[in-house]
Each structure stands twice: as C-alpha cells, then as structure tokens.
Amino acid sequence: MFDPYMVNRFVTHHLAGYNRASRNTIRARLRRVSEALLGDDAVGKFKALGKADAVTPYTVAEQATLEGWSRAQTSVERRTSAAALLSLGFGAGLTGAEIIRQRLEHVAEVGAALIVRVAGDNEREVPVLHEWDAGLHARLQFMDGEGWAFRTDQRGGNINLITDFVSRTGPEVPLQTRRMRATWLVGHLERGTPLKLLLRTAGLQSAEALDRVLPFVHD
Numbered sequence: 001m002f003d004p005y006m007v008n009r010f011v012t013h014h015l016a017g018y019n020r021a022s023r024n025t026i027r028a029r030l031r032r033v034s035e036a037l038l039g040d041d042a043v044g045k046f047k048a049l050g051k052a053d054a055v056t057p058y059t060v061a062e063q064a065t066l067e068g069w070s071r072a073q074t075s076v077e078r079r080t081s082a083a084a085l086l087s088l089g090f091g092a093g094l095t096g097a098e099i100i101r102q103r104l105e106h107v108a109e110v111g112a113a114l115i116v117r118v119a120g121d122n123e124r125e126v127p128v129l130h131e132w133d134a135g136l137h138a139r140l141q142f143m144d145g146e147g148w149a150f151r152t153d154q155r156g157g158n159i160n161l162i163t164d165f166v167s168r169t170g171p172e173v174p175l176q177t178r179r180m181r182a183t184w185l186v187g188h189l190e191r192g193t194p195l196k197l198l199l200r201t202a203g204l205q206s207a208e209a210l211d212r213v214l215p216f217v218h219d
Contacts, residue, residue: 002034004042013167016174055212057183062173063090069171070135077152078165080142083135084149085162089180091132092116093188093202096177101156102149104140122203129187182213189217 007030015023034042058066070082088094088102098118106117114128114136128136139149148154154161166175188198195207204210 013170080139084139087136091128093184
C-alpha cells in the first residue's frame with residue numbers, strides 16, 4: 001500500500017482538488033512512512049509534483065486533453081456527466097460545490113444561449129460560454145432536462161463526488177475545478193467583460209478576489 005507507485009497515484013488522482021501546499025504536506029508524510037517500511041526500495045522513486053497551482057489556468061492543449069477524456073468514458077451516464085462537469089467549470093466558472101448541487105431544471109435556453117441559475121449563498125445567473133455549451137446540451141438531452149447536472153444517483157451533498165469520479169479514470173491532465181474556474185475568469189478578463197458584470201456573474205464580492213488570476217491575463 002505504501003509503495004511509491006501507490007503513493008504517487010493517490011496524490012495525483014485523489015488529491016487533485018487540494019492546493020499544491022496541501023498535497024506536498026500529505027505526500028511528505030506518506031513518503032516518511034514509505035521510506036520507514038520499504039527502506040531503499042522507496043528512495044528516489046517519487047515523482048516531482050507539477051508546478052501548476054490551483055489558480056493556474058489550463059492551456060488550450062490541456063483543455064483539449066480533458067475534453068478527450070470526457071468523450072472516452074465508458075457509459076452515456078459517465079460521458080454526459082464528464083461533459084457537463086467541463087461545461088459548468090470551463091463554460092460557467094462554477095465552483096466544485098456548485099457543480100455538485102446544480103440541477104438541470106435550473107438551466108434554461110434563452111435564444112442561442114444556455115443560462116445556468118446557481119442556487120445557494122451566491123445565487124446568480126451565468127451564461128455558458130458557447131464553446132463549452134455542447135456538453136451541457138448533451139446532458140440535458142440525456143436526462144430529459146430533469147435531475148442532477150453531474151452524476152444521476154447522487155444527493156447533492158458529497159463534497160468528494162468529483163474527486164471520486166475523476167479518480168476512476170483519471171485524465172492525463174489532473175482535473176481541478178478551481179483551475180477550471182481560474183481559466184474561465186482569465187478568459188472573461190481577456191475578453192474585456194465589464195468588471196461589475198464579471199464579479200456578479202462569478203459570485204464574487206470584490207475585485208480583490210481576482211488578484212490571484214491577474215498575473216495570467218495577457219496585457
């Protein structure tokens with residue numbers, strides 16, 4: 001269980017939703033146990049963690065890899081769930097908790113656009129970016145417009161739902177909802193979306209919340 005391969009796999013797939021500092025801390029403790037149990041068999045066999053933090057936007061190539069992963073799922077339920085996950089993350093900038101709670105009854109077609117009504121503390125309406133709306137359309141069709149946007153049999157309160165789903169058939173690029181949201185925020189800033197509108201649509205209370213993604217916005 002504490003073989004370096006298993007530790008690396010656990011950190012990569014099951015801790016994908018944690019920030020880099022937390023992953024480093026947890027992995028360091030697991031490495032100590034591994035080295036104590038396995039001795040030389042554990043030394044020097046741990047992969048370096050990637051430098052991409054939770055706020056680093058995904059590149060175009062990484063987004064394409066994640067889309068390919070969603071299409072490769074083994075059932076229509078899993079494919080449409082994965083597609084909706086990407087649509088709500090990259091296309092609407094929802095947080096992981098909001099994606100888990102999102103109901104299809106709260107998604108409306110207005111003209112050529114899909115509008116997601118987000119419930120909860122940051123209740124708001126978010127238009128889905130056109131380049132990412134196909135996955136949510138597919139989920140709406142599969143579910144006849146009713147039920148959970150992500151995972152049919154869930155109850156809306158499992159905070160590990162996305163991590164568990166991704167860990168079963170993990171994509172080559174670790175999927176993190178915070179990185180999808182960062183990608184969405186940077187995209188809107190580069191499009192010139194008015195600041196007040198962006199804050200309202202993102203459910204943010206002040207512009208200070210954008211400080212962490214500003215370094216990734218092209219001048």
